[in-house]
Amino acid sequence: MAVTEKLNKKEIISNKHTNYRNFPMVPRVVFGRRSFSQLGEVLMPKRRNSDAPFIFLADDFFENTDLPSQIPLMFDDEIIFISANEEPKTEQVDALVARIKENFAELPSGIIGIGGGTLLDLAKAVAIMSTNSGPSHNYQGWDLVKKPALYHVGIPTISGTGAEVSRTTVLMGPDKKLGINSDYTTYDQVILDPDLTKTVPTEQWFYTGMDCFIHCIESLNGTYLNAFSKSYGEKALELCNEVFLEDIPEEESRDKLMMASWHGGMSIAYSQVGIAHAMSYGLSYLLGVKHGLGNCLVFQHLEKFYPDGVELFNKMIHKHQITLPKGICSNLTENDFDLMIKVAMRMEPLWENALGKDWKNKITPDCLREIYMKI
DSSP: OOOOSOOOGGGEEEOSSOEEEOOOOOSEEEESTTGGGGHHHHHGGGOOOTTSOEEEEEEGGGTTSSHHHHSOOOTTOEEEEEOOSSOOBHHHHHHHHHHHHHHOSSOOSEEEEEESHHHHHHHHHHHHHTTSOSOGGGGOEESOOOSOOOOEEEEESSSSSOTTTOSOOEEEOSSOEEEEEOTTTSOSEEEEOGGGGTTOOHHHHHHHHHHHHHHHHHHHTSTTOOHHHHHHHHHHHHHHHHHHHSOOOHHHHHHHHHHHHHHHHHHHHTSOOOHHHHHHHHHHHHHOOOHHHHHHHHHTTOTTTOHHHHHHHHHHHHHTTOOOOOOTTTTOOHHHHHHHHHHHHTOHHHHHHHHOTTGGGTOOHHHHHHHHHHO
16 A cells, blocks of 8 residues: 555554555444434533533534524533635634633533534544644644544535545645644544435535545546555445436435545545645635535546546536536736646645656646646
8 A cells, every 4th residue: 555644653554565554434423314313412421521512613504594403502512603615724723722712611522513524624623723732734734733632523514525534624724725634633423414415505516526526536546546445436436426427316316425425535545636636726725716616627627637537527517517617717827827836736645646656757837737727
């Protein structure tokens, strides 16, 4: 298994020939329609005392719905509604941690994220930074977190990002977009309730679902591929094809896409993503383009690298009558292009997975500029 991360000796199982990374997995998962109703039962054993609240970070889309009334609040528990219109930022994480520490005498019993990738990543980051000192941008990278995070629970309300299962929390920092990748990032508990995805608008459903589809294509075509990641990636791809190319009942579609997201996240946990994700980071950092849409904007132009995947992608676009935005990069300056390229090319593990260890001989800044100019 190819691995680019620096390995801690305690995290390695060795034999005579190779080292295998001992990756974390989400230890407890509830899946099923209306399983959100079990949240109180799940949290009760984890409540330390009445002065250690649970903090719920929820997408503000749900603020005026009946979902808040279903959250099992007790004592000083608090719901903080947060907009998912922008990518999660390190300064936002730091502000949330400061607010929680100022308002409560002791650390919370746990952090619960309710929403899409933005809220799930924020909740993971807040759980980490509640127990680790310093600004969160100091932890953007691989295996920089030293102390276990607070107990944290992920409840996705849209399917595709894989944030509910991954060991990273992708954040926009002061000079880069990069995840806090660590064994402490992974959720302690996940609740997968397909009913929570009923209200997702069609375009958002498609773009976020394509994030999962592109995860699969990049993982299955990568140099990091191994039997473990392949088994998850193939299942996720099969489910994506059923959801986006076949005519199946709506409830079944929600179930299958939620499972595709889970399997796709597991696939990249044991391998890596590739070119579309690396270049999407550049679009997000400079222009604030949402991650799923950014992946689609790039992926449509990657037939040279992923011909079969792009062909399937185009069929999915056509079937669901999705029109991708055009001219996103039409008014950018040379400095703008240089910045996006710089951000994208920092994602070295992604490029190595896509093109091999000699990737710098296969891709150049001019190649990236050419692709960005088409968007």
